[in-house]
Ligand code: ZN
């Protein structure tokens with residue numbers, strides 16, 4: 539896709555996030571299964587429900603702007619998901635698996651926060667006020683998910699992994 543202007547860039551980023559969120563709808567149940575901690579499983583389950591909303595909110599923006607609901611393959615999220623799978627496969631004990639899952643989930647959340655931050659800035663610039671409101675709801679949920687993962691990591695999972703390794 540050739541980027542002639544900011545409108546094209548907004549559309550490109552929106553389509554990329556549409557694909558990214560759809561990839562996460564498939565990856566999160568696998569991450570939930572892989573988790574060896576009830577709190578972590580719960581966090582992934584909650585974020586799966588939120589992710590379904592993220593997909594439909596992007597759909598709403600396509601509708602508002604009269605655009606096709608078309609995805610643009612998100613290679614970055616595909617890479618982060620692939621890396622996560624490799625880490626879990628190579629991790630031996632349960633605590634290392636939990637810590638690896640948190641690490642990769644936080645990389646994913648940070649990617650999403652950066653992407654939605656860009657989309658919000660572009661939407662503001664382009665005067666897409668309705669899109670700004672919708673995108674802000676999503677970025678807040680991504681930030682909360684990230685904070686929850688930090689709390690889970692600091693609340694014992696990483697600590698336990700370190701203790702066991704020592
Ligand atoms: Zn999301």
Ligand code: FE
Nearest residue numbers: 647650680683
């Ligand atoms: Fe997310």
